[in-house]
Amino acid sequence: MNIENTKAQLRKGALELVVLSIIRQEEEAYPTDIINRLKESELIVVEGTLYPLLSRLKVGGLLDYVWRESTSGPPRKYYRLTPSGDTFLNELHSSWRSLVDAVDNTTKTLSYHE
Amino acid sequence: MNIENTKAQLRKGALELVVLSIIRQEEEAYPTDIINRLKESELIVVEGTLYPLLSRLKVGGLLDYVWRESTSGPPRKYYRLTPSGDTFLNELHSSWRSLVDAVDNTTKTLSYHE
DNA sequence: CCGGCTACTTGGTTATGCCAAGTACTTGAG
DNA sequence: CTCAAGTACTTGGCATAACCAAGTAGCCGG
Numbered sequence: 001m002n003i004e005n006t007k008a009q010l011r012k013g014a015l016e017l018v019v020l021s022i023i024r025q026e027e028e029a030y031p032t033d034i035i036n037r038l039k040e041s042e043l044i045v046v047e048g049t050l051y052p053l054l055s056r057l058k059v060g061g062l063l064d065y066v067w068r069e070s071t072s073g074p075p076r077k078y079y080r081l082t083p084s085g086d087t088f089l090n091e092l093h094s095s096w097r098s099l100v101d102a103v104d105n106t107t108k109t110l111s112y113h114e
Numbered sequence: 115m116n117i118e119n120t121k122a123q124l125r126k127g128a129l130e131l132v133v134l135s136i137i138r139q140e141e142e143a144y145p146t147d148i149i150n151r152l153k154e155s156e157l158i159v160v161e162g163t164l165y166p167l168l169s170r171l172k173v174g175g176l177l178d179y180v181w182r183e184s185t186s187g188p189p190r191k192y193y194r195l196t197p198s199g200d201t202f203l204n205e206l207h208s209s210w211r212s213l214v215d216a217v218d219n220t221t222k223t224l225s226y227h228e
Numbered sequence: 229c230c231g232g233c234t235a236c237t238t239g240g241t242t243a244t245g246c247c248a249a250g251t252a253c254t255t256g257a258g
Numbered sequence: 259c260t261c262a263a264g265t266a267c268t269t270g271g272c273a274t275a276a277c278c279a280a281g282t283a284g285c286c287g288g
């Protein structure tokens with residue numbers, strides 16, 4: 001059993017939450033922005049993960065994007081939250097808090113061992 | 115995009131942590147025990163999820179079990195943490211705290227919207 | 229000895245996240 | 259003009275987790 005493997009597993013599902021949060025914070029963001037923000041938080045994500053995730057959120061109506069020119073390369077897709085994306089993010093954040101509470105509740109006696 | 119689906123996704127990977135935590139708390143526990151404890155914390159898990167998870171942890175050397183007679187049916191597999199399971203759980207708990215911190219860090223400005 | 233309860237097991241499905249290529253647009257050097 | 263290098267986005271295939279649903283099997287009471 002590999003701890004690194006399980007650590008990676010832990011964050012699955014939290015990605016949608018953090019990606020949506022970053023986009024809300026920035027008002028609008030393009031993928032490389034988002035990847036850099038994630039790296040700052042030590043939540044490393046690669047392109048092959050992020051692009052499909054953004055597409056799913058777009059198809060789901062939670063995100064929208066506009067093309068914008070870049071001064072240093074091809075144009076970029078700048079993503080923004082739609083109104084339903086905004087609502088969804090609030091719900092998702094609340095679900096996250098519930099999960100954290102539930103896990104904390106289950107693991108709280110760990111403190112006797114640490 | 116379905117909020118229920120994504121909510122379910124959120125807890126993936128957290129299951130190993132809570133299952134190991136429950137077993138440590140109880141000293142030893144059999145699957146139905148664990149499922150009931152999870153229900154109390156609103157972390158619903160079905161047999162088809164839990165049994166394979168326990169098997170993986172057993173194969174990984176983190177858990178061990180003993181058969182014990184029951185007064186109301188067939189014997190039960192009582193699972194216990196092995197020493198390496200104990201170490202693993204400490205590491206996993208620490209990874210969990212890091213993830214929570216990272217997500218909280220990313221989502222903290224959400225409070226301005228709530 | 230058989231119906232119902234309790235425990236445990238096991239295919240098959242879906243979806244996420246990752247890796248690794250691949251496509252395409254832009255700029256600048258020569 | 260053209261070609262290399264950089265930036266941005268896309269896609270196919272793989273591994274795995276969690277779930278669903280069905281199935282196997284031991285145990286007790288009538």
